[in-house]
Amino acid sequence: MNLNDGQSRMKPALQLRLGQTLALTPQLQQAIRLLQLSRPELELELSMALESNPLLETEEPDEDEREADDAVVDTATQDEPDELQSEFDELGAEQPLDLDRSDYRSSGTAEDGALPQDAAPEDLRDHLLWQLNLTPMPERDRAIAVAIIDAIDDDGYLVESDEALAGAVAPLHAVTAAQVEAVRRRVQQFDPVGVGSRTLAECLAVQLAALDADTPGLALAHTLVHEHLEALARKDREQMCQLLHATPDEFDQALALVRSLSPKPGAGHASAEPEYIAPDAYARKVGGRWQVVLANDCQPRLGINEHYASLIAKAQRDDATYLKSQLQEARWLIKSLKTRAETILKVARAIVSAQEAFLEFGPEAMRPLVLKDVAEELSMHESTISRVTTRKYLHTPRGTFEFKQFFSSGVTTSDGGVASATAIQAMIRKLIDEEVPSQPLSDQGLTLELNRRGINVARRTVAKYREALNIPSSNDRSRIGTR
Numbered sequence: 001m002n003l004n005d006g007q008s009r010m011k012p013a014l015q016l017r018l019g020q021t022l023a024l025t026p027q028l029q030q031a032i033r034l035l036q037l038s039r040p041e042l043e044l045e046l047s048m049a050l051e052s053n054p055l056l057e058t059e060e061p062d063e064d065e066r067e068a069d070d071a072v073v074d075t076a077t078q079d080e081p082d083e084l085q086s087e088f089d090e091l092g093a094e095q096p097l098d099l100d101r102s103d104y105r106s107s108g109t110a111e112d113g114a115l116p117q118d119a120a121p122e123d124l125r126d127h128l129l130w131q132l133n134l135t136p137m138p139e140r141d142r143a144i145a146v147a148i149i150d151a152i153d154d155d156g157y158l159v160e161s162d163e164a165l166a167g168a169v170a171p172l173h174a175v176t177a178a179q180v181e182a183v184r185r186r187v188q189q190f191d192p193v194g195v196g197s198r199t200l201a202e203c204l205a206v207q208l209a210a211l212d213a214d215t216p217g218l219a220l221a222h223t224l225v226h227e228h229l230e231a232l233a234r235k236d237r238e239q240m241c242q243l244l245h246a247t248p249d250e251f252d253q254a255l256a257l258v259r260s261l262s263p264k265p266g267a268g269h270a271s272a273e274p275e276y277i278a279p280d281a282y283a284r285k286v287g288g289r290w291q292v293v294l295a296n297d298c299q300p301r302l303g304i305n306e307h308y309a310s311l312i313a314k315a316q317r318d319d320a321t322y323l324k325s326q327l328q329e330a331r332w333l334i335k336s337l338k339t340r341a342e343t344i345l346k347v348a349r350a351i352v353s354a355q356e357a358f359l360e361f362g363p364e365a366m367r368p369l370v371l372k373d374v375a376e377e378l379s380m381h382e383s384t385i386s387r388v389t390t391r392k393y394l395h396t397p398r399g400t401f402e403f404k405q406f407f408s409s410g411v412t413t414s415d416g417g418v419a420s421a422t423a424i425q426a427m428i429r430k431l432i433d434e435e436v437p438s439q440p441l442s443d444q445g446l447t448l449e450l451n452r453r454g455i456n457v458a459r460r461t462v463a464k465y466r467e468a469l470n471i472p473s474s475n476d477r478s479r480i481g482t483r
Contacts, residue, residue, distance in 0.1 A: 156266025
């Protein structure tokens with residue numbers, strides 16, 4: 001073996017290689033983070049930035065910008081009906097994000113000029129206590145009523161026994177179970193009627209008792225609720241008519257009355273605070289073409305505070321370094337906000353362009369669309385599209401939808417086309433809505449009907465879509481009272 005040859009092979013050498021890598025710079029990290037924020041989160045983020053960075057300030061649009069914005073709206077709405085014109089006026093009248101630092105101090109009263117705060121949502125307990133305060137009662141009965149109301153769950157049902165409630169009131173008043181029951185009967189007459197019941201049958205019976213005695217089908221409805229409620233889920237229409245000695249029309253009338261009652265009287269007074277959605281973009285058909293515009297406050301107007309910027313050249317070294325870093329961060333934030341708004345608008349326009357048929361004709365016309373389709377069209381990464389479509393909302397004449405709701409997988413059709421999962425679900429819903437109640441369509445029957453319409457879908461897929469729609473099986477739908 002030649003040692004010199006081995007040493008020459010092991011001799012270190014310099015090599016030049018070319019390659020591309022994506023470095024996640026602080027600017028890019030900030031742009032990505034802002035892109036995935038919802039509007040409320042963005043508002044909070046910007047308010048914090050304004051508080052911490054003296055080089056940032058809010059800007060009001062100048063007169064030229066206002067006229068340009070008005071011109072865009074005027075062009076988009078010309079030759080349109082008054083109703084559409086008014087909708088665009090409302091769109092343009094939206095208030096921008098209020099990011100002025102002075103507005104984040106403690107608010108005053110309405111007399112101070114401050115906007116009144118929204119009232120806290122009223123839950124079921126508050127609603128019942130409000131009625132109790134308006135109801136004349138002895139102190140003992142009032143204490144019992146408070147104990148009953150405190151024991152009612154979110155659905156409106158009482159979960160404690162009369163004896164347990166009597167024990168809860170014992171430190172204040174000596175009461176019996178019979179006295180608790182008497183007060184409970186009064187609470188059941190509060191709104192919503194039937195609240196404080198212990199069983200479904202009792203709840204429905206209380207609601208029936210509150211109806212006018214001349215209500216058609218009332219007597220038979222009472223019989224159904226008191227004696228045959230469980231049988232409604234097991235027997236078909238013909239068996240129930242024989243059991244009740246009633247004609248089909250009489251039975252249908254009574255059943256319709258029972259179905260009109262509320263099985264969960266407390267459900268309409270949820271304790272959770274309501275969530276309000278502010279659209280990020282608006283889609284309107286103008287002049288025969290669909291147009292998309294961003295909400296006015298989707299791109300907040302931030303600028304550089306020129307006063308503080310002018311101090312950089314005059315400041316001492318440490319202060320100048322601090323101001324320069326704050327100036328750079330302010331510029332990055334402004335640029336990231338612009339990028340965020342432009343990206344949201346591009347994605348919204350791509351979605352509307354792809355789903356024009358849905359906007360025109362409804363869910364059955366929804367076409368298959370995946371993130372990759374939009375990403376390729378816009379020359380963006382799928383992860384970027386995913387961030388944009390999360391917690392961003394598009395307002396359309398058909399309602400307000402999260403961006404991601406316009407995406408769904410596809411199923412091939414007999415003519416070589418593709419139908420989206422959303423469209424197929426809409427077809428299944430329509431077929432079930434139109435079926436004969438006494439002869440509900442099975443999953444196999446739905447599959448055959450869809451196949452007849454050119455949708456090549458398997459029975460298990462139909463079952464999966466039906467379950468996703470929270471629609472019971474054909475056996476359950478055939479049982480009266482569960483559909």
